[in-house]
Amino acid sequence: MKICILSTVDLSRMTMLSLYTNYFEKNKIKYDIICANKYDDNYLETANKIYEFDAKKTINSNVFAKLAHFWKMRNFAKKIIDNNKYDYIIVWNQVTAFIFSDILIKQYRKKYCINVRDYHYDDNPLIKYRITPAIREADFNTVSSEAFKKFLPDGEYLTIHSLNKKMLNQLEPRNHYRSVNEKINILNIGQIRWPENIFPMIEELKNDSRYIMTFVGQGSHVIEEYIKGRHIENVIVHGRFEPIETIKYLKDADILFNLYGTGNLHVDTALSIKLYYAIYLNIPILTYNGTYIGEVSNTLGIGYCISKNSFEGLADNLHNWYHTRDINYIKETCSNFIEEIEQSHEKLYRRLDEILAKS
Incomplete structure (x- = not known):
């Protein structure tokens, strides 16, 4: 099974990435990461390959300049995705889902999940227009806070708490x-x-x-x-x-x-x-x-x-x-x-087990 973790942020900002990478390592699943590169410090020993998009210009930019810059990431990432023909994509945050919404829906319907880490103007009509179908066509979605459900469209959400016990x-x-x-x-x-x-x-x-x-x-x-x-x-x-x-x-x-x-x-x-x-x-x-x-x-x-x-x-x-x-x-x-947190992690692992069983 070929897995891709797709992100518009760099590795240092991908809080709780280890939840997924530890699972893949344990189950001997190869995975690639497509992500931003702001600080030249993206490194993960267990990743098969890390594809980096240069994002140094966005370090001190406002949200709109960042969005415009990362829109250029579509072509960079799409070529990689098309060439590697992944079986499943883990989409890191709503900005990534927003930018790649059409690609995910057309090419990976029910073969991706979206990890919602924060509020990113999700109730803005334009953003909501692109995000809503991406969430509904996902295999499942995860949120790091129950309160996020207030602004997110209807869909299946697992609450995954952000405790890195390791x-x-x-x-x-x-x-x-x-x-x-x-x-x-x-x-x-x-x-x-x-x-x-x-x-x-x-x-x-x-x-x-x-x-x-x-x-x-x-x-x-x-x-x-x-x-x-x-x-x-x-x-x-x-x-x-x-x-x-x-x-x-x-x-x-x-x-x-x-x-x-x-x-x-x-x-x-x-x-x-x-x-x-x-x-x-x-x-x-x-x-x-x-x-x-x-x-x-x-x-x-x-x-x-x-x-x-x-x-x-x-x-x-x-x-x-x-x-x-x-x-x-x-x-x-x-x-x-902490027991409740660990139960939330087990829910994620059971869901990943189901994906692995289908491959």
């Missing part, structure tokens, strides 16, 4: 939190977006001896620029990092930062990978009220939810809240949720 197994889940006299490290790991949600926290916690704020990821230069000249001593900034370094930063995290805004489907419905880091580690996560991630994390006892533009008093309130957490309760709720 990677996180290198870390020890917390059995206790920092003592009252120890510094609390708030970590923002991943691409720095919407810094307007970061700056108010920095202002509230700056030079507070109880806190360290660590920012790691592409775009962190905006944080460096912000603190420059403000004499802020408790902010640590690192630039872009390799995925393998994730463990290094999570090891020292006490609270994870996940304040991205509210009031739009993109941030209101997503369950970020940071939530799963927090669940595995039994540590708190900062979220906004009115978001689905806030609802889920609050249910588990790890969510510190605030209203947007309500950072006043954060230093004392967060410190008091952190030191009144019941770690045993949190360990139990997070452990139960």
